[in-house]
Amino acid sequence: MAHSMPILERTRGALIEATHNGSIAVVASNGKLLASYGDPHLVAFLRSSGKPFQALPFVEHGGAEHYGYTQAELALSCASHDGAKIHLEAVKALQNKIGIAEENLQCGGHLPSDPAMLREFIKKELTPTNNTNNCSGKHTTMLAYAKMRGDSLENYLDIEHPIQQEILTTLAEMCQIDLGKIELGVDGCSAPNFAMPLYHAALGMARFCDPQGLKEARAQACQKITSAMIARPEMLSNNGEFDCELMRTCAGKVVTKRGAEGFQIIGIMPTAASLGIGIAFKVEDGDSAPLNASLEPVTKVRPAVTLEILRQMNAITETQLNALAKFGPERTLKNYAGKITGTSKPVFKL
Numbered sequence: 085m086a087h088s089m090p091i092l093e094r095t096r097g098a099l100i101e102a103t104h105n106g107s108i109a110v111v112a113s114n115g116k117l118l119a120s121y122g123d124p125h126l127v128a129f130l131r132s133s134g135k136p137f138q139a140l141p142f143v144e145h146g147g148a149e150h151y152g153y154t155q156a157e158l159a160l161s162c163a164s165h166d167g168a169k170i171h172l173e174a175v176k177a178l179q180n181k182i183g184i185a186e187e188n189l190q191c192g193g194h195l196p197s198d199p200a201m202l203r204e205f206i207k208k209e210l211t212p213t214n215n216t217n218n219c220s221g222k223h224t225t226m227l228a229y230a231k232m233r234g235d236s237l238e239n240y241l242d243i244e245h246p247i248q249q250e251i252l253t254t255l256a257e258m259c260q261i262d263l264g265k266i267e268l269g270v271d272g273c274s275a276p277n278f279a280m281p282l283y284h285a286a287l288g289m290a291r292f293c294d295p296q297g298l299k300e301a302r303a304q305a306c307q308k309i310t311s312a313m314i315a316r317p318e319m320l321s322n323n324g325e326f327d328c329e330l331m332r333t334c335a336g337k338v339v340t341k342r343g344a345e346g347f348q349i350i351g352i353m354p355t356a357a358s359l360g361i362g363i364a365f366k367v368e369d370g371d372s373a374p375l376n377a378s379l380e381p382v383t384k385v386r387p388a389v390t391l392e393i394l395r396q397m398n399a400i401t402e403t404q405l406n407a408l409a410k411f412g413p414e415r416t417l418k419n420y421a422g423k424i425t426g427t428s429k430p431v432f433k434l
Contacts (some may be wrong), residue, residue, distance in 0.1 A: 086123035088368045092385045094417065095426040104385045106346070108365040108393060109282035110434065113294035114353070115260065117283060118361065119397070119434040125281040128366040129269055131343030133285070134278055135162040135222050136292060136309050137258060140251045142229040144305035148409040150232055151182055158312035158317035159342025160221035164342060166322035167216045174319065175220045182228045189214035189223045190241055191273040198322055219273035221319075226275070243268060243276045252278070260287035272344060272395075283339060285364035293339060293351035294360020310351070313339050324380070326387040326411050333407045334400065340390065346371035348386045352399050363393055377420070384428065388412025392430035 091106035107122030112401070117124060130137075139161045148158055155177050165171035179186060193212030196202050205212065214220055229247050230240045239245055243252070255278060258265040267279035293310055295303035313320055317331040320341070327340050339351040346367030352359040367389070373381035392413040394400040405413075414429040 089122040105368040109286040111286040113290040113360040129279040132164040133343035133349035155285035156316045157314040157317040161225035164218040166198035191217040259284040282364040289351045289362030294354040376408035
């Protein structure tokens, strides 16, 4: 029986001070497990890595055209945005376009993670509202879909609601998993969330990037969503954040979506010579992101592991790795006075 294994180590002096364990699955769009580490069948919640799948039924049934979504708005629908000015303005404009109000959202508010907006909230003692929640784009689009279908807006988060049932069915089909085998939970934003083996999550992402063989409307919807994520990565997270910078640097070759508690999903777009590839991994300890002195959240494990997976698969160039060097794979650790204290480096071989 496979278990999670050491995935990244942090040293201080000559000693390993912290070890983070994890599991990885790398799967082609035809279902072949190309590579793995730890337990590729580890069951884990996708958390926000599931957002592209949650937007899929809406796009597949013409929702983006119905409301005239821009690429930025489609990316925002799949976002864990940082609550920056660009995000808060975009989500408000989208709600006006759809004809819903912020009060219709049931995600609850939390403080923005964009440093400039966070300072403003603290200085002015502002109370976070639904739109500052990093899932407000997803909730706005769920409400748009319910409204377009003529379904109730009041209970749009209920797992029995038609749109949630459709999301669940679509997810099961994309990931080629029996619907009854998907574990359900409630996400931080109160929407349903889904757990499944890493293998199936990675397969779903591979098929998302390489939708050949899917019915026409779904294949087109997959392409619209991945194109929007690639074109407007700053709406998906924020300028300077790892997901955004990876997609920008890899210029149309890679899509990625972070999830809470150490989950990450990555897609490598197909080429003439190769099928689309999906990667899903889980950091066992949840990979917390403390704030640095500039009030930016610093994720310790997932960016470095993502870059190392892409490096081992030859899916990223030396130039691209250099451009992303501040995220890893290997990083020099410094203390508050700028003195070098150790290193952080991935320790897995796929």
